[in-house]
Amino acid sequence: MLIKRIGYYLVGVSIGAVAVSYIWKNKNATFDYGMDARTLKTIRIKKRFFSDEATKVIENSKIDTATISTILKNADVDFKKGKPRQKPCAEYFITGKNELKNISLYVSRCDSTATIEKITIE
Structure with missing residues (x-):
């Protein structure tokens, strides 16, 4: 039974x-329940801008905006290196995973925009 x-x-x-x-x-x-996933999703859905410094790195290296989008889908967010509680625009340090782990982004996330401030390639 x-x-x-x-x-x-x-x-x-x-x-x-x-x-x-x-x-x-x-x-x-x-289902973005983790802190990294929520942060990356909020950055992805906002209008994206690039600082002059980030634009120069993109022009001088082999990365493009598609690579940046890939990093923003699957990456690690280091909250200790950023300023996530800063007002009005929180700042995040994002490092790519797997073959993109040598690329790091410093992103400023405001209410309606996300600006890629700095791109570091190691």
Whole structure:
């Protein structure tokens, strides 16, 4: 009797999990619960500007705005090197992951804009 109940439970949970994942995939829902993920998402959705210094680095190196966008999707935010509580514009130090780990960004995030202040390539 107990084995049947466990079997029915597992079948129901499996069907429910498949249905929920199918619905969420169609909605393109994201679950940004971590501090890094929330910070990167708020920077990505704001209008993006580049400082003169960052523009010079982009022009003189092999990176482009697509690389910057990739870093802003998958990166580490070092809150100790930035000033996340600064008003009116918080500042963040962002380092790329994997093959982009040698690129670091210093980003200033205001209410409606995000400015890439500095790009460092090691």
